[in-house]
Amino acid sequence: MSAVPELIVEGPGTGPADVPAAKKIEGRNPWRLAYERLRTDKAAKISFGVIVLIIVLAFVAPLFTKITHHGPNEVFSNIGQNANGGPVPPSGLFWLGTDASGRDLFIRILYGIRISLLVGVLSTGVSVALGVVFGLAAGFLGGVVDAVIARMIDVLLSLPFLVVALTLAYRYGGSLWLVVFVLGFFSFTALARIVRGQVISLRQKEYVEAARAMGARSWRIMFIDLLPNVMAQVIVYASLLIPLAIVGESSLSFLGVGIPPPTADWGDMISDASGYYQFGYWWYLFFPSLALLGTTLAFNIFGDSVRDALDPRGSTYV
Amino acid sequence: MTRFLLRRTAQAVLVLFIDSVVVFLLFFAGGGAQQVAQRFGGKAADAARIAQIKHDLHLDDPLQVQYGHWAWNALHGNLGYDYYASQPVISLIHQAAPATLSLVLGAAVIWLVYGVATGILSAVRNRSLLDRGFTASALFFYSMPTFVLGFSLIWLLAYKIRPFPFQGYIAISQNPWQWFLHLVLPWLTLALVTAATYTRLTRGSMLDVMGEDYIRTARSKGMSERRVIFRHQLRASLTPITTQAGLDIGTALGGVIITETVFGITGLGWTAVKAIVNQDLPVIMGITMIAATFVVLANLLVDVLYTVLDPRVRL
Amino acid sequence: MTVTTDGDVILEIENVVKHFPVRGGVFRRKDYVHAVDGVNLSVRRGTTFGIVGETGCGKSTLARCIARLYDLTSGRIEFDGKDISTLSTGKMRPVRREIQMIFQDPYGSLNPRRRVGSIIGDPFAIHGIASGADRKKRVQELMERVGLNPEHFNRFPAEFSGGQRQRIGVARALAFQPKLIICDEPVSALDVSIQAQVINLLADLQSEFGLTYIFIAHDLSVVRHVSDQIAVMYLGKITEVTRAEKLFTTARHPYTGALLSAVPVPDPDQSDRREQIILVGDVPSPIAPPSGCRFHPRCPKAVQQCVTDEPALESRLGDGPDHLAACHRPMAVGENLHDFRPAIDSSERIIEVPGSLLPDDAGAAPADPVRAQAEGSDA
Numbered sequence A: 001m002s003a004v005p006e007l008i009v010e011g012p013g014t015g016p017a018d019v020p021a022a023k024k025i026e027g028r029n030p031w032r033l034a035y036e037r038l039r040t041d042k043a044a045k046i047s048f049g050v051i052v053l054i055i056v057l058a059f060v061a062p063l064f065t066k067i068t069h070h071g072p073n074e075v076f077s078n079i080g081q082n083a084n085g086g087p088v089p090p091s092g093l094f095w096l097g098t099d100a101s102g103r104d105l106f107i108r109i110l111y112g113i114r115i116s117l118l119v120g121v122l123s124t125g126v127s128v129a130l131g132v133v134f135g136l137a138a139g140f141l142g143g144v145v146d147a148v149i150a151r152m153i154d155v156l157l158s159l160p161f162l163v164v165a166l167t168l169a170y171r172y173g174g175s176l177w178l179v180v181f182v183l184g185f186f187s188f189t190a191l192a193r194i195v196r197g198q199v200i201s202l203r204q205k206e207y208v209e210a211a212r213a214m215g216a217r218s219w220r221i222m223f224i225d226l227l228p229n230v231m232a233q234v235i236v237y238a239s240l241l242i243p244l245a246i247v248g249e250s251s252l253s254f255l256g257v258g259i260p261p262p263t264a265d266w267g268d269m270i271s272d273a274s275g276y277y278q279f280g281y282w283w284y285l286f287f288p289s290l291a292l293l294g295t296t297l298a299f300n301i302f303g304d305s306v307r308d309a310l311d312p313r314g315s316t317y318v
Numbered sequence B: 001m002t003r004f005l006l007r008r009t010a011q012a013v014l015v016l017f018i019d020s021v022v023v024f025l026l027f028f029a030g031g032g033a034q035q036v037a038q039r040f041g042g043k044a045a046d047a048a049r050i051a052q053i054k055h056d057l058h059l060d061d062p063l064q065v066q067y068g069h070w071a072w073n074a075l076h077g078n079l080g081y082d083y084y085a086s087q088p089v090i091s092l093i094h095q096a097a098p099a100t101l102s103l104v105l106g107a108a109v110i111w112l113v114y115g116v117a118t119g120i121l122s123a124v125r126n127r128s129l130l131d132r133g134f135t136a137s138a139l140f141f142y143s144m145p146t147f148v149l150g151f152s153l154i155w156l157l158a159y160k161i162r163p164f165p166f167q168g169y170i171a172i173s174q175n176p177w178q179w180f181l182h183l184v185l186p187w188l189t190l191a192l193v194t195a196a197t198y199t200r201l202t203r204g205s206m207l208d209v210m211g212e213d214y215i216r217t218a219r220s221k222g223m224s225e226r227r228v229i230f231r232h233q234l235r236a237s238l239t240p241i242t243t244q245a246g247l248d249i250g251t252a253l254g255g256v257i258i259t260e261t262v263f264g265i266t267g268l269g270w271t272a273v274k275a276i277v278n279q280d281l282p283v284i285m286g287i288t289m290i291a292a293t294f295v296v297l298a299n300l301l302v303d304v305l306y307t308v309l310d311p312r313v314r315l
Numbered sequence C: 001m002t003v004t005t006d007g008d009v010i011l012e013i014e015n016v017v018k019h020f021p022v023r024g025g026v027f028r029r030k031d032y033v034h035a036v037d038g039v040n041l042s043v044r045r046g047t048t049f050g051i052v053g054e055t056g057c058g059k060s061t062l063a064r065c066i067a068r069l070y071d072l073t074s075g076r077i078e079f080d081g082k083d084i085s086t087l088s089t090g091k092m093r094p095v096r097r098e099i100q101m102i103f104q105d106p107y108g109s110l111n112p113r114r115r116v117g118s119i120i121g122d123p124f125a126i127h128g129i130a131s132g133a134d135r136k137k138r139v140q141e142l143m144e145r146v147g148l149n150p151e152h153f154n155r156f157p158a159e160f161s162g163g164q165r166q167r168i169g170v171a172r173a174l175a176f177q178p179k180l181i182i183c184d185e186p187v188s189a190l191d192v193s194i195q196a197q198v199i200n201l202l203a204d205l206q207s208e209f210g211l212t213y214i215f216i217a218h219d220l221s222v223v224r225h226v227s228d229q230i231a232v233m234y235l236g237k238i239t240e241v242t243r244a245e246k247l248f249t250t251a252r253h254p255y256t257g258a259l260l261s262a263v264p265v266p267d268p269d270q271s272d273r274r275e276q277i278i279l280v281g282d283v284p285s286p287i288a289p290p291s292g293c294r295f296h297p298r299c300p301k302a303v304q305q306c307v308t309d310e311p312a313l314e315s316r317l318g319d320g321p322d323h324l325a326a327c328h329r330p331m332a333v334g335e336n337l338h339d340f341r342p343a344i345d346s347s348e349r350i351i352e353v354p355g356s357l358l359p360d361d362a363g364a365a366p367a368d369p370v371r372a373q374a375e376g377s378d379a
Helices: A030-039 A042-068 A105-141 A143-158 A161-172 A176-202 A206-213 A218-254 A266-273 A282-310 B002-028 B033-041 B047-056 B063-075 B089-124 B129-142 B146-160 B176-210 B213-220 B225-253 B257-263 B268-277 B281-309 C059-066 C089-096 C116-126 C132-145 C150-154 C162-174 C192-209 C220-226 C244-249 C254-262 C268-273 C304-308 C369-375
Strands: C009-022 C031-044 C048-052 C074-079 C099-102 C180-184 C212-217 C229-234 C237-243
Touching (some): A030 A042, A042 A105, A042 A282, A105 A176, A105 A218, A105 A266, A105 A282, A143 B002, A143 B225, A143 B281, A161 B002, A161 B257, A206 A218, A206 C099, A218 A282, A266 A282, A266 B146, A282 B129, A282 B146, B089 B129, B089 B225, B089 B257, B089 B268, B129 B176, B146 B176, B213 B225, B268 B281, C009 C059, C009 C212, C031 C237, C048 C059, C059 C180, C059 C212, C099 C162, C116 C150, C132 C162, C162 C192, C220 C244, C220 C254, C229 C244, C237 C254
Parallel strands (some): C048 C229
Antiparallel strands (some): C009 C031, C009 C074
């Protein structure tokens, strides 16, 4: 090989011995760009604030117990219930009133946040783990693996989630972990399909070829090369899964399975309240519903903003 | 095209088969014949009943044989016997199905029309107040759990304002007006929550297509705006909408449990919940298989529709 | 027969064939893309072997076959004395340390979501050579060696220019301390001024590490500077192979002649003076290659023998064993391709539409190409 006379040298700032420019230019880091977009989104900031508030409230719930001297499961049969045995309305004593058993509704709603968030996040974690693994495998390995996973997803989508969940709960007893895994297991299918689609379009890329030329094993290519490129979509979908999981959890407890009483749980409260509101005890139904709606809304709005930040073009995914 | 459909049908059959195995294992496996019989007989079963169950369900035979019997019966329309209500499961399903069908199909019409219409309007008047309004309301209803919306509507319209009944289902054959009245609130509940998805879907899909070159070509040829929207843009968006609709309707037919429970609609979902509380296994199994069949059939139907809607699919 | 220069043979390619099945909707008869159809090569250690050809001639496929990214349909590849033609993925892994590849697209060959240091460090991780602080040090050494700032270790590929990204690709390939590097059009996507830098870098590395290169390109002027030997490919076959300079001074194959006439010449007067050979038509589809000599439908010197007999790759017109050409009617020195007319049945010829650049004797534009063809006679 013979040397070629160089006519033009590349501009300053690119050679090995160059001094870094005085002003640090922020690189076009894909994550950084998304973050910048998110920062300027007003709806994102408000919803994020609400979410932070909710999380904080979940943590400081015991503080409110201290202030009001009302525990979440404490029954106040005399002051907490009226003459007919029904709940009392909001007052200085019980900020949001009581429930049918005479327990402080406000405190119970606060403690209910814990269950909702816990189940929401944990089950989403399970869904993400399952969805990513199956999506990567189906998309990259293809063939029989893909066919098997596709059928598995078809089966999961065809089985009625609530019926199966309820049955399992009745058979094995409702518990936090049962709810988390059942929710997680039934929710990973869409994510797996999204990941699979992405992987199929990415696996022809040259850097995948390069990885194979280097002798990388399949799992390495999947998790180290492909996964970072699907993470954006995964995060978007995960942020939308959390509110769905929260609703799912409250639906399960509404139907009577899920976290066993007396643990404070919004779905459980609403279910109980449905027998009382027609007699005028509106607060028992109203406040937990508001809490549930507010939490879900905040997460959905934030999730939408995250999606806009990571994928500014917008997509047809809901 | 026939190859495509044949392949999809074969897959559908396979899925149903796996479904049946899963359902079977869920209920029949685990524990000896005695335990399973106990499970099936429920809380109130006595020794004689349990012996009868053991015989009926061939519980002393190996698992595969049990499955064989159950599957064979199922294919012939015999989904087992409900020991609680003392009637065959299939007749229970027969009784419950019309309610669910009325609820789901009625709501589906509403949510499809409303969802797609608002989606189109939002997309066409992008960024206008109308668009923001629809998008915000879609987000709002999307975030609402069905039972919250259900109770809110009941409280607002049945409690405070009196025209609508609280709960219950009246068959159309009995009293068409009451049938309708009892279904309005459930329809609204189901439709508003589900429509939100379609608003977002249609809007997003139409916006994606809007930027395409062939749309600009159509406009520059002088095609009226309305034709552009309906002939071209909507056409392209139909695929994701159809997929979603198929999945939603199929799943809903399996029993919109929450809505039925809130409004006391005695459909498949409501029956299923009752059965679960009573540990009435044959009914649960039967409804689960029916629900799964609905979903699989709906998806197959959607695939057939694809070949009509999207010429690229015709292989 | 092989072309030989100094150094022993590090890579021997014998009759390598790679066919891709064509997926048809209606499976009547299986069609194949004849991407590589019987290629023989020898590459000497420490040299640069250039492969040129137009798009679709199979050179990229050949490169990937050598790197065993594809399985061979048939044929034999011997690397450093070892037969690697049918090695399994597992057995191939240690060999991959010695054969590396640099890709054409500086934007696609690097994972956009991974940091550059991690990308360059891949070889160390995959083969368990180094880890942790040691790996980082070696990666930074490599970055420096190829002319990148080692401080940019944690940046993403998007933050580098095209030329720099190719350097990253070179650094990655170099991490293995390979013996052979296959360069698949490494500078085609770069600006001309940057091309020189990357080529010089490759030259330096070759002399420092004793590397052997296979250099694939479609630009003859680039290949000329870098290669010791050059092979010309057309439709999956090698049409001519010889020492670099000889290709330019005494090209034998008419296809080579046409390619050479298309190479831009810096001197504008000289450029005006020469007559370009313009080949008629596009490259035929590799699914159904022409019979006999694959170039015959476009060759100005074609005769009936070219349609029926496939010419063997051997030395012609008294050349030594280091210059091979696959042609029945090779060009002698001083021949002008413009003087020739093909002498084959009209059914074989590719017909151009009116107003084409079909050369004709009288200088007047042919009104009717069919008539012109009927009237024109062979030389």
